[in-house]
Amino acid sequence: MARIRAFKGVRPKAELAKAVCAPPYDVINSDEARKMAEGNPQSFLYVDKPEIALPRETDLYSPEVYAAGRTALERLMAEGVLVQDERPMLYVYQQEWRGAVQTGLVACVAVDDYDEDLVKKHEKTRKDKEDDRARHVDVTGANAGLVFLTYKASAEIDGIISRVTEKKPVYDFVTSDEVTHRLFLVEDQPTIDALEAGFAKITPLYVADGHHRAASGSRVRALRRDRNPNHTGNEEYNFVMCGIFPDEQLRILAYNRVLKELNGHSEDDFMKKMSEKFDIEKCDGAPELRLHQFGMYMNGSWRRLTAKPGSFDATHPVESLDAAILQNNVLAPLLGIDDPRTSKRIDFIGGIHGTSKLEKLVDSGEFKLAFALYPTSMAQLMAVADAGMMMPPKSTWFEPKLRSGIVVHLLD
Secondary structure, X not given: XXXXXXXXXXXXXXXXXXXXXXXXXXXXXXXXXXHHHOOOOOOOHHHHOHHHHOOOOOOOOOHHHHHHHHHHHHHHHHOOOEEEOOOOEEEEEEEEEOOEEEEEEEEEEEHHHHHXXXXXXXXXXXXXXXXXXXHHHHHHOEEOOOEEEEEOOOHHHHHHHHHHOOOOOOEEEEOOOOOEEEEEEEOOHHHHHHHHHHHOOOOOEEEEEOHHHHHHHHHHHHHHHHHOOOOOOOOHHHEEEXXXXXXXXXXXXXXXXXXXXXOOOOHHHHHHHHOOOEEEEEEOOOOOOOOOEEEEEEOOEEEEEEEOOOOOOOOOOOOOOHHHHHHHHHHXXXXXXXXXXXXXXXXXXXXXXXXXXXXXXXXXXXXXXEEEEOOOOHHHHXXXXXXXXXXXXXXOEEOOOOOEOOOEEEOO
């Protein structure tokens, strides 16, 4: 069962919501965050990317950075930009983008569910990134961003949430990326009870995005439990704020790759070796793809690569993923990229940027070639998580992203 509960959210005044809310901390770098927040002291980036208020040479992981995040949160609350709700409630968060709508619930989820694997993961976390988020959560005393969870859609929950969205939203604004964001309050206890009961029938939940935020919730709970001689298990730090969306509404885009060079191969030799694993055809422009097909751009032209039978295990939840097929047949054996997480010869481009971004990077000479992938499906993600396995790095790119600062969960 999934254990969710209401909480006293801290959120922007309605007229300030658009100015406050910001992209998640991990999809923009410090310079991009500084530019976004320029001239807007109400931006939540001062909480979630607090280095932007400090000198550029500041170590991103220094105590001063985390302290600045707490100071910014306290400032926004003291100024009345952020206000805490008087009683625990749930929140329905709706996003509309390019004709598609996804509607989910913002609630607290028990850390025990994460620790007991009732919240399934599909991605390895990095210790340095876990350390960073755990320190940020512990020092600020808040879940500043949402852990993005999904579940196999439930008609019961859909019906309850649909009735909530018949009311007027407290927020309804469009951000610069043309995403409409709406927030609805779930204030009445019968509806809260019905949603808690509905999710109690859901097992498991899945992390769609935000594995490091989820892991940091577990780390911080352990830290605070050890520091609290009167720990009861009911404290707010035993729960992590999540945005929980039904699987059938979510959109995964491709996560493409660009490569610096051919690892010493001549182009002829590289293509000969590629033809051992793929059927290759030239295309006029970026090719349309289906599962187990790849677009390759090099020297100003596109090719469609279709993985040959026998080049991968079609029955294996991970090895049958297109990201794994490319890694196992091209990136590792031919290009020498054994660990794409750390290699400096590869970069990853979210599908939101389209294939034109790949062409631009290769045509500029910065990269030698690019691979366009077919998007991973929700069914594939869940199959990997259900098997207790991990996806290759950069297998999924969810769009639109859940905004930070739309609701905040305080741990103190």
